[in-house]
Amino acid sequence: MTELEAKLRTELLTGMVRIRRFEERCVELYSASKIRGFMHLYIGEEAVAAGLLRALGPEDAVVSTYREHGLALARGLGMDVLLAEMFGKRTGCSRGRGGSMHIFDASRRFYGGNAIVGGGLPLAVGLALADRMRDRPAVTACLFGDGAVAEGEFHECMNLAALWRLPVMFCCENNRYAMGTALSREHAETDLALRASSYGMRSWAVDGMDVELVADAARRAADTVRAGAGPCFLELRTYRFRAHSLYDPDRYRDKAEIERWKERDPITQLAARMRADGQLDDTVLAEIDADVAAELDRAVAAAEEAPLEPVEDLTRHVYADRG
Amino acid sequence: MTELEAKLRTELLTGMVRIRRFEERCVELYSASKIRGFMHLYIGEEAVAAGLLRALGPEDAVVSTYREHGLALARGLGMDVLLAEMFGKRTGCSRGRGGSMHIFDASRRFYGGNAIVGGGLPLAVGLALADRMRDRPAVTACLFGDGAVAEGEFHECMNLAALWRLPVMFCCENNRYAMGTALSREHAETDLALRASSYGMRSWAVDGMDVELVADAARRAADTVRAGAGPCFLELRTYRFRAHSLYDPDRYRDKAEIERWKERDPITQLAARMRADGQLDDTVLAEIDADVAAELDRAVAAAEEAPLEPVEDLTRHVYADRG
Amino acid sequence: MKTTYREAMREAIRDALTTDERVFLMGEDVGRYGGCFGVSLGLLEEFGPERVRDTPLSESAFVGAGIGAAMAGMRPIVEIMTVNFSMLALDQILNNAATLRHMSGGQLGVPLVIRMTTGAGRQLAAQHSHSLEGWYAHIPGLRVLAPATIEDARGMLPSALDDPDPVLIFEHGSLYNMAGELADDAGPVDIDRAAIRRHGRDLTLITYGGTLPTALAAADELAVDGVHAEVIDLRSLRPLDEHTVLESVATTHRAVIVDEGWRSGSLAAEVSARIAEQALYELDAPVRRVCSAEVPMPYAKHLEDAALPQVADIVVAGRAVTG
Amino acid sequence: MKTTYREAMREAIRDALTTDERVFLMGEDVGRYGGCFGVSLGLLEEFGPERVRDTPLSESAFVGAGIGAAMAGMRPIVEIMTVNFSMLALDQILNNAATLRHMSGGQLGVPLVIRMTTGAGRQLAAQHSHSLEGWYAHIPGLRVLAPATIEDARGMLPSALDDPDPVLIFEHGSLYNMAGELADDAGPVDIDRAAIRRHGRDLTLITYGGTLPTALAAADELAVDGVHAEVIDLRSLRPLDEHTVLESVATTHRAVIVDEGWRSGSLAAEVSARIAEQALYELDAPVRRVCSAEVPMPYAKHLEDAALPQVADIVVAGRAVTG
Numbered sequence A, B: 001m002t003e004l005e006a007k008l009r010t011e012l013l014t015g016m017v018r019i020r021r022f023e024e025r026c027v028e029l030y031s032a033s034k035i036r037g038f039m040h041l042y043i044g045e046e047a048v049a050a051g052l053l054r055a056l057g058p059e060d061a062v063v064s065t066y067r068e069h070g071l072a073l074a075r076g077l078g079m080d081v082l083l084a085e086m087f088g089k090r091t092g093c094s095r096g097r098g099g100s101m102h103i104f105d106a107s108r109r110f111y112g113g114n115a116i117v118g119g120g121l122p123l124a125v126g127l128a129l130a131d132r133m134r135d136r137p138a139v140t141a142c143l144f145g146d147g148a149v150a151e152g153e154f155h156e157c158m159n160l161a162a163l164w165r166l167p168v169m170f171c172c173e174n175n176r177y178a179m180g181t182a183l184s185r186e187h188a189e190t191d192l193a194l195r196a197s198s199y200g201m202r203s204w205a206v207d208g209m210d211v212e213l214v215a216d217a218a219r220r221a222a223d224t225v226r227a228g229a230g231p232c233f234l235e236l237r238t239y240r241f242r243a244h245s246l247y248d249p250d251r252y253r254d255k256a257e258i259e260r261w262k263e264r265d266p267i268t269q270l271a272a273r274m275r276a277d278g279q280l281d282d283t284v285l286a287e288i289d290a291d292v293a294a295e296l297d298r299a300v301a302a303a304e305e306a307p308l309e310p311v312e313d314l315t316r317h318v319y320a321d322r323g
Numbered sequence C, D: 001m002k003t004t005y006r007e008a009m010r011e012a013i014r015d016a017l018t019t020d021e022r023v024f025l026m027g028e029d030v031g032r033y034g035g036c037f038g039v040s041l042g043l044l045e046e047f048g049p050e051r052v053r054d055t056p057l058s059e060s061a062f063v064g065a066g067i068g069a070a071m072a073g074m075r076p077i078v079e080i081m082t083v084n085f086s087m088l089a090l091d092q093i094l095n096n097a098a099t100l101r102h103m104s105g106g107q108l109g110v111p112l113v114i115r116m117t118t119g120a121g122r123q124l125a126a127q128h129s130h131s132l133e134g135w136y137a138h139i140p141g142l143r144v145l146a147p148a149t150i151e152d153a154r155g156m157l158p159s160a161l162d163d164p165d166p167v168l169i170f171e172h173g174s175l176y177n178m179a180g181e182l183a184d185d186a187g188p189v190d191i192d193r194a195a196i197r198r199h200g201r202d203l204t205l206i207t208y209g210g211t212l213p214t215a216l217a218a219a220d221e222l223a224v225d226g227v228h229a230e231v232i233d234l235r236s237l238r239p240l241d242e243h244t245v246l247e248s249v250a251t252t253h254r255a256v257i258v259d260e261g262w263r264s265g266s267l268a269a270e271v272s273a274r275i276a277e278q279a280l281y282e283l284d285a286p287v288r289r290v291c292s293a294e295v296p297m298p299y300a301k302h303l304e305d306a307a308l309p310q311v312a313d314i315v316v317a318g319r320a321v322t323g
C-alpha cells in the first residue's frame, strides 16, 4: 500500500461520505418542506459516482438522470449551489428553475439532470460527436438506470455510438429496480452487459458497491475510449437503499433484501478495508464527518438566506437574452 | 421426390410468379398514372412471402410494411382488391383510402400495410398478446426490414415479446438497404440474427432467395412458437432488384451488385431445380404464366370499371358508423 | 358514499375488470407498485398479473401493443404514467390508433382506452409538468376526455370502454385527492356533452380538468362583487360540445376560457376561435384566455405559481370582460 | 438567376457548410441518396461523410445527437425526412431542445436547426400526409419557420443558423419544384416578420407554407369579381407576427385563414382567436378558417382533393366574408 493509494482511498471515502450526508440532510429538508417536487436519492449507490468520475478530467462531459445529486457532487459542484437549487433560489445552479431533477453546470460540462428516462442518451451521443468533430480528446460519460435499457432510445444510441465509434462511456447504474419493477420483470435478458455487447462494443459488469473496483473499471474504460476504440458499456451493479423517490411508499421490495444489500454498504466496506490496512481510525473518520457537516451547514444557511429569482424574470432564459 | 413435394414446389413457384407478374404490371400502371403515391416493389424478394406464409393458417395473423404486395397476395388477397385499392377505387380492400402502402384484410387477419418504419411491431406484439390471453393457438408473423432494426421500437418490442413469451415470429426482410443506406452504414453489428439472440429468443438467418429454405425455416419457427416457446426471430437474407420506390433514382447501388443478386433470382432458381428434377417443363410454365396473366387482366379490367367512393363519404370510417 | 377522485377511478377500473373479461390494465408500475399515483393499488392482488400487467419502460411498445390487442378483440386500458412520457408513444397513437379504421376502409377498429395523468402544480419542473391534451384533441379518430369531477372519474371509463374507437382520458394530478360524495349506483356517464357546473348570467367561464376548481373559486369571488359567472366544464375535448358553449355565450355575451396549456396553440384558442367565428354578434366584449405562461415550467414555487392560471388571473379577466 | 425552391434550399445548405466549419448536415439518406427529396444531392461528394452524415433509422437518437452537438458548440442541421416521422423525435425536441436553456437557468443553449418536409397532396395517404407544424408552434423555446418562397428557401436557413436557439424549418413537399428568379446575392432574410405577398383592401387572406400559392390563386379569382384580397404569408409560426396581421385586418375588416392542418386545434385557430380577441371591433364579418377536413388523409385523389384546402374553398370563404 503506497502513500498514494492511501490518499486515493481517503478521497474516495470522503467523496462517498459527502454524498451520503448531503442526501440525509436533503431528506430532513424535504420533510421540513424546504425542498419540494420529486427527489430521488442516491444513498447506497455512492460508489458509482465517486468511483466513476475519478476517471474523468475537466475536458470530459457527464450526462445524468434525475438521480444525480451524487454525480453532481462528485463532478465538483458545491453543496451550496445544489441546495440553493433545491430550495428554488436564484443562487441555485439552475437559478431555481430546475430543482433536484435538473442540476446543470456548463463550466464543468455537467449536462444534467434529465427526468425523461433514456432522454439523456442521445445528448451524450451528440456531445461525443461534437468533441470528435472538433478533435477534442474528451470522453462523455452517460449515466442511466437499468430501466432505461428497455427504452428504444437506449438501443438507437448504442447502435449510433458504436456505428460512428464515438467516445461515449455508457454507464448503466443497475440498481435492480425501475421504480417498483424488478429487473427480471423489465428485461427478458437481465445480463445487461451481455446485451450491450451485441452492439459490438466492449462491455462488462462491475460490482457497483465496491468503489475501488468501480474506479479501476472506469479508468480502464476511459482509457480505451480516449484511445479511440469507440464507445464502451459499463454495468454497475448496485442498489438503492431508499425508496425510488420521496413519494414512493416502497411496497414492492422485500425488507430482508434491502438489509442484505446494506451489508455491502460501499462506505462501510471501504472504511473497514482501510482500517484493516491501518489507513483509517476514528479520529480521521471524525474529521471527515466534521468537515462534511460544516460544509453542509454553510450550504443550508446560504440556501436559506439566498434570494428568489424575481417573478419578473419568469420568462427569461426561454430564449437567449437579446442585447 | 414425392408427388406431394412436387406439388408444393409448383405452388411455391406459382406463388412467386404471381407476385412478380403482378408487380411488373403495377409498374406499367404506375407509368400510366393509374396508380399514384408511393409504391414499393417486392421484386426479387418473392421467396420470402411465398415461403413464409405457407407456414401460417387462417387463425394466424400477419403484420407487414408498405412493401407488402407480395405478402398480401401470398396471404390470399385477390389481385382484384389490391389493384382496385391502388386505383383508389371503392372496391379496393381499403375502399381506396389506403393505396399501395395500406393493404388490409381483416377476414384474413392481414393487418397491413404500415408506412412508419417499425410502426407495425408493437401491433404484432399486441395481436399475439390478445391471442394468448384468449387462449387462441395463433401465431403472429411480423415482417419488417433491416432498416427497422435500428428503430427503438424494434428493441422495445423484442424485449416485450420475449419477456412475456408471446407467440410472435419476427421476420426481418434483410434486403441489405434502407432506402439508399447500406446495411453496414445502418448497423454497428450487421449480423441481425445475432443481435436478436441477445433478447434471449431463438434467432437464425435464412437464405431468403431460396423459397424452399424459407418455407422450411418458417415451418420450424411457427411450430416452436405455436408450441409455446415464446417468440423467435428469422433473418431472411434477400435483395430488392428494383429501386426503393418508384420515386427512387437508385443512385446508391453498384449495378454489378444488382446483377450478381439477379443470378440468384428466387424464381429462376426454383424453376431450374424443378426442371432438373423433371417437375417442370415449358408447357407447365406457360400454363402458370397464362393463368396469372388472365387473373391480372381480369383484375385490371375490374379496377378500371370499379366506382369511386362517393366524396360524401370522405369523413366516413374516421369513427365507427353509429346506428 | 364518501370517496375520492382516485378511488372513483380505481373503482371504475375494478368494475370493468370484474364485468368484462376482455378488459385488462397495462402500464408502467400499475401492478406491484400500485400505479405511480396509487390509482390501481390492490388490483394486481385482486386480478392477477395477466390482467393487471406491469410493463417495462417501453411506452411505444406497450401503447402499440394495446392497439394491437384492441384490434384482436380485447378492451385494453393502457396507462401512460403521465402525459410527459406520452410523446414516446405519440406515433403509435397518431399513426395507428387514430388511423387504422379509416386507412383500412372501416375493416379494423381500435377499442382502446389510454389513461394518463396531466398537468403541473407540484413543482415537478419543465419535463414533468406538461398539459398537452390539446394536441391529442387535434387528432381525428380519437376521443379525448378530461374528468374533472368524482362522478366523471367513476363514469367516463366505462363509457370509454363501450366506445368502439380509441379514447384518451386525461386525469389532472391535482385532482386525485379531491374528496366528495358519489352515488352508490354511480356508473357510466354521457361523454358527448359539456356540463354547466355553475349557472350565471353575466359571463361564461369555460374550462376542463384540473382548472375547473380554480374557475369555480374565481366564480365565487366574482359573485362577491355581483358578477355571476356561468362555469362550463368541457368534459370532452374531442369532439368539442360547442353547442353548450355557444348557448351559454348567447345569454352571457361574454366569455373567458381557462386552460393550463401554453397560450399559443392551446385548446383555449380553438374554443375562442369557435366562439368568435360562430357568435361574433353575440359578443359584448372580446373573448379572453387565461392560460399558462409560455415558458417551460420552472421548479421554484413562486415561479410555477406565476406561470399557471390562478384564481386572481381569472377574476381579473372576468372583471375585464364584464367591466 | 433562375432556380427552384429545392435548389435554393440546397444552395443555403452548401453556403453554410462552406462558410462555417461548425455546420454539418445529418439525417436519413441525406448523403448517398441525396436526400429523399433531392435537396442535398451532391453535398456528400462536396463535403464528405463527416459533414454530410447519413444516419440509421433512429429519429430520436440523431435528433437528440443534434441537440447534444449543438450544446457542445456545433451548428448542426438535422433533417427529419418528413414531419410524419418527427413524432419519434418529439420528446427530444420538446423536453430537451426547447427546454435545456431554461431548465439550466440560462447556462446551456441549443443552436440547432431541424428541417423537415411537411404536408399532403401527393396521394401518400394517412401516415405520410401530416401538417403538424402547428404543434411545434405551441412549444416555448422553439422558433418555427415555414419558407413559402424561393427567397425564403434560400434565406431562412442562414438566419436560423445565426439564431442561438433551436429553429425548426418546415418545407412543404409541393414547393420543391417551384421555379423562379433569385437574386445572385440572395442571403439571410429576416425571420421575425410576416410578409404581405399581395396588397388588397377588401379582405385579408392569412396563410403560410404550401398553401400560399393556393391563397394567391384564390386572390386572383376573387379579384376577377372585384374583391381585392390582401395575402399575408406568416413565414414565422412561432413567434407569430400578429402585428402585421392585425394591421391588415384593421384596414380590410375581414379575414380568412388558410391552413392545411386539421381544423380543430390548428394554427389557424390561434390566428383566428388572436384576431377576434384583439381586433373584435374591427371585424365586419366573422373570421373564417379554410383548413383540412378532419380525417386521416385518404389515398384516392378525389378524396384527398376533397380533404385539402382548395382555391375554390378559399374563394367561397372570401365571398362569404365580403358578401
Ligand SMILES: Cc1ncc(C[n+]2csc(CCOP(=O)(O)OP(=O)(O)O)c2C)c(N)n1
Pocket: A067, A115, A116, A117, A118, A144, A145, A146, A147, A148, A149, A173, A175, A177, A178, A179, A244, C028, C057, C081, C085, C088
Ligand atoms: C420515459 C419515461 N417513462 C417513465 C418515467 C417515470 N419514471 C421515472 S424514474 C422511473 C424508473 C427508472 O428506473 P431506472 O432507469 O432503473 O433508474 P433508477 O430510478 O432506478 O435510478 C420511471 C418509470 C419517466 N421519467 N420517463
Ligand SMILES: Cc1ncc(C[n+]2csc(CCOP(=O)(O)OP(=O)(O)O)c2C)c(N)n1
Pocket: B067, B115, B116, B117, B118, B144, B145, B146, B147, B148, B149, B173, B175, B177, B178, B179, B244, D028, D057, D081, D085, D088
Ligand atoms: C419512422 C420512419 N422513418 C423514415 C421513413 C422513410 N422510409 C420509408 S422506407 C425507409 C427505408 C426502410 O428500410 P427497411 O426497413 O430496410 O425496409 P425496406 O424498404 O428495405 O423493405 C425509410 C427510411 C419512414 N417511413 N418511417
Ligand SMILES: [Mg+2]
Pocket: A145, A146, A147, A173, A174, A175, A176, A177, A178, A179
Ligand atoms: Mg434502476
Ligand SMILES: [Mg+2]
Pocket: B145, B146, B147, B173, B174, B175, B176, B177, B178, B179
Ligand atoms: Mg431494407
